[in-house]
Amino acid sequence: MDDSAWGYHSKKEEHQLDGLVWCYCDKKEERQEKETILYKGHSLEVLIDYATCLECSKEYILNHQIHINESRIRELKISIDKRIEDNK
Numbered sequence: 260m261d262d263s264a265w266g267y268h269s270k271k272e273e274h275q276l277d278g279l280v281w282c283y284c285d286k287k288e289e290r291q292e293k294e295t296i297l298y299k300g301h302s303l304e305v306l307i308d309y310a311t312c313l314e315c316s317k318e319y320i321l322n323h324q325i326h327i328n329e330s331r332i333r334e335l336k337i338s339i340d341k342r343i344e345d346n347k
């Protein structure tokens with residue numbers, strides 16, 4: 260799958276791409292944040308799950324959160340595809 264086509268980009272993703280910036284503090288908290296993604300010229304708001312460290316403020320997307328986020332984005336894409344199809 261071509262991820263760049265999603266236009267999905269966030270500071271969390273950068274952390275994740277950095278890979279091994281995991282900290283070992285004990286105060287991690289899971290959170291949600293609205294992000295805007297671009298898909299076929301539509302801008303969509305999607306809820307992104309991530310985790311943040313209350314001690315050092317680092318942000319991560321945990322493995323199980325990646326799956327949640329991806330399925331949310333997939334559903335949004337499908338709804339846009341449907342809307343475009345309906346308007347033909």
Ligand SMILES: [Zn+2]
Pocket residue numbers: 282283284312313314315316317
């Ligand atoms: Zn930390």
